[in-house]
Amino acid sequence: MQSGLFKDETDTLKPLAERLRPQTLADVIGQDHLVGESAPLRQMVDNNSLQSMILWGPPGCGKTTLARIIAEESGLQFEALSAIFSGVPDLRKVFDKARERAKDGKKTLLFIDEIHRFNKAQQDAFLPLVEDGTILLIGATTENPSFELNAALLSRASVFVLNRLDTPALNKLLEKAENETSPLPLTDDARHALIAMADGDGRYMLNMTEQILASRPKHKIDTEYLTSIIQKRAAIYDKSDENHYNLISALHKSVRGSDPDAALYWYARMLDGGEDPRYLARRITRMAYEDIGLASPQGLSMCIDAWNAYERLGSPEGELAIAQALVYLATAPKSNAVYVAYNRARKSARTHGSLMPPKHILNAPTKLMKQQGYGDGYQYDHDVEGGFSGQNYFPDDMQRESYYTPKGDGFEKNIKEKLDEWAARRNAKNNQK
Numbered sequence: 372m373q374s375g376l377f378k379d380e381t382d383t384l385k386p387l388a389e390r391l392r393p394q395t396l397a398d399v400i401g402q403d404h405l406v407g408e409s410a411p412l413r414q415m416v417d418n419n420s421l422q423s424m425i426l427w428g429p430p431g432c433g434k435t436t437l438a439r440i441i442a443e444e445s446g447l448q449f450e451a452l453s454a455i456f457s458g459v460p461d462l463r464k465v466f467d468k469a470r471e472r473a474k475d476g477k478k479t480l481l482f483i484d485e486i487h488r489f490n491k492a493q494q495d496a497f498l499p500l501v502e503d504g505t506i507l508l509i510g511a512t513t514e515n516p517s518f519e520l521n522a523a524l525l526s527r528a529s530v531f532v533l534n535r536l537d538t539p540a541l542n543k544l545l546e547k548a549e550n551e552t553s554p555l556p557l558t559d560d561a562r563h564a565l566i567a568m569a570d571g572d573g574r575y576m577l578n579m580t581e582q583i584l585a586s587r588p589k590h591k592i593d594t595e596y597l598t599s600i601i602q603k604r605a606a607i608y609d610k611s612d613e614n615h616y617n618l619i620s621a622l623h624k625s626v627r628g629s630d631p632d633a634a635l636y637w638y639a640r641m642l643d644g645g646e647d648p649r650y651l652a653r654r655i656t657r658m659a660y661e662d663i664g665l666a667s668p669q670g671l672s673m674c675i676d677a678w679n680a681y682e683r684l685g686s687p688e689g690e691l692a693i694a695q696a697l698v699y700l701a702t703a704p705k706s707n708a709v710y711v712a713y714n715r716a717r718k719s720a721r722t723h724g725s726l727m728p729p730k731h732i733l734n735a736p737t738k739l740m741k742q743q744g745y746g747d748g749y750q751y752d753h754d755v756e757g758g759f760s761g762q763n764y765f766p767d768d769m770q771r772e773s774y775y776t777p778k779g780d781g782f783e784k785n786i787k788e789k790l791d792e793w794a795a796r797r798n799a800k801n802n803q804k
Contacts, residue, residue, distance in 0.1 A: 388577040391547055393436055396444065400547075400573070401540030402433060405531055412437070412531060416444050423501050423508040425486070425516050425525070428533025429725065431572030434511035437533075438482040447480040447507060448472055454488035462496055469506050479506045486510030487519035494521045501527050517737035530739060535571030535725060537768070542566065544573050548580045555583055556591045564594045568601060570724035615646070619654055626655075627662045631701035638697055642690060652678040652693050658700055666706035666781035673699050704781030712775035719772055726766035761797040 393399045396406040396413055405412040415421050421441065426434040435451075442449035450465050469479035481497075483489070500506045508528065512519060516530055536544065545566065549555060557565065565583075569576035579601050583592065586600050618641050625633035641651060656674040663670040677696035681689030735745035750760040765771050777783035777790065 386578070387548060387551065387581050388574045391544070391551060391577060393433070393440065394443075396437075396440055399433055399437065399440070400543050401536040402437070402533055405533065406437070411529075412441070416441060419445065421445055421507055423506075423528040425510045425512060425520065425528050425530045426533055427512055427514075427516055427530055429513055429535045429571055431569075431574040431576075432533045432535055433573065434533060435482070435484060438480065438509045438511065441509065442480040442482075445480070447478050449480050449482065451482045451484065454483055454485045454493075459493060459496065462493065466496075466500055466506070469500065473505045478504070481506045481508050483508070483510045485512065487512045487514045487516070491521055494524050498523060498527065515740075517739050525739075532743065536569075536573050536576075537571070538566055541569055541571075541573065541576055544576065545580065548577055552580070552584055555580065556588050557583075557597070558591055558593050561592050561594045561597045564597055565601075567722050567724060615641075615644075618644070618646075619651075622651075623654070623658060623662075626658050626697065626701045627705065629701055629705065631698045634697050634701045635694060638694060648681055648686060648690050648693060649678075652681055652696075655693065655697055655700065661710045662705055662707055663700055663703050664706040664709045664783070665786060666704035666708075666778060666783045668782055670696075670700055670703050704783075706778040706780060706783050708775055708777050708783065715772075715774040719774070723766070723769050726768055729763055729765070729767050731762070732764060757796075759793055759796060761793070761800040 396416065399406045404410055407413065426437060428434055438451075439449060441447075448469075450468070452461055452465065465479075465481060469481070472479055486494075497506070497508050501508050510520075510524075510528070516525060545555075545562075555562070555565075565576065565579060568579065582600060583597070588596075592600070618637055622634060622637035622641065625637055638651065642648065652674070656671070656678060659670040659674045674696045677692040680692035683689070684692070730744045731746065731748040733740070733745040735741040735743075740746075750762050752758055752760045763771070775790075777787040779787050
């Protein structure tokens with residue numbers, strides 16, 4: 372094997388992700404189920420029993436790298452095309468070169484990135500050369516091969532599923548990056564945040580690492596500063612009429628504070644100032660979601676009806692309909708439980724990244740998906756006593772979290788009672804395990 376396959380005299384000028392690209396199967400991080408000792412890909416390479424394959428996995432998990440290493444360790448000529456930028460003429464050129472090599476007893480490994488982007492005719496073009504052994508095809512895809520690739524192609528290729536890089540794998544990759552460059556001045560929380568922001572994508576994490584180093588921090592970086600370095604924030608909109616936003620804030624807080632008189636005052640002030648009633652109808656509808664919620668579910672319908680009434684009646688009659696909805700919201704039971712729950716869920720989703728749903732709640736419409744264990748052990752809740760199975764719907768690698776906590780006012784009182792009952796039954800089931 373050539374030494375330093377991915378390094379040359381200009382290596383230090385390359386992006387960090389390229390400089391740290393694994394050179395052997397032993398260097399690959401986070402895919403031990405494929406390249407570890409006695410794992411299938413490792414066995415194929417070691418036993419010279421390679422066959423065409425599809426590498427299915429999320430971005431930044433090492434699909435291209437694996438194909439390069441397989442070619443190098445197996446002594447195959449590596450040819451790469453992207454299905455996004457290539458067409459039939461590009462394929463023909465590669466096929467012609469592969470046939471010429473085959474005359475000399477040399478085999479070609481053709482790597483197709485984003486292979487699912489090829490149409491049926493383009494996918495069919497591979498079949499004769501795969502069958503006669505002229506090329507070894509490795510396709511990479513982020514999409515489910517069951518739906519995106521031809522059955523004929525799938526029948527001639529093994530499908531290997533690559534994992535998103537988990538926390539230990541990303542930690543290991545980050546350590547390699549620091550050994551290549553320098554230790555990152557991150558607090559423990561910021562380090563955890565960096566790994567969470569990578570969302571299982573090793574290449575993206577290395578790119579973020581370069582951004583941190585380029586900022587030349589003089590002190591330890593906390594999570595807040597890390598976010599300011601990594602994320603591009605949208606430019607702040609220049610609000611030329613500050614009074615406009617002060618008044619809508621006063622209106623909103625009057626409704627939240629259950630003061631219909633103050634709410635009507637600010638509403639009238641805004642109308643007199645020339646505010647578009649449609650804007651007010653939209654903002655008031657938002658209040659129904661944010662501050663009233665399920666404590667009084669009909670508040671939303673009241674707002675939508677008032678908005679529709681204005682569209683039909685126009686001014687000034689339609690403005691009265693909006694005023695009625697405004698008074699309803701101000702006097703209704705209040706709950707921001709759904710609003711809080713939604714924000715908690717979004718924060719959790721960003722923190723945990725792209726974890727897969729547990730396999731028992733995934734459908735398995737194809738043979739491949741059944742072989743992967745999709746749908747195993749699922750309980751159909753309608754067939755369970757009380758219509759509640761209590762099974763887990765969160766990702767396997769994530770502990771159950773609670774986002775929605777009803778206040779117990781208005782209609783939410785009934786919701787709270789039902790949630791408490793389900794929680795007790797779920798806990799009882801878990802204690803029996």
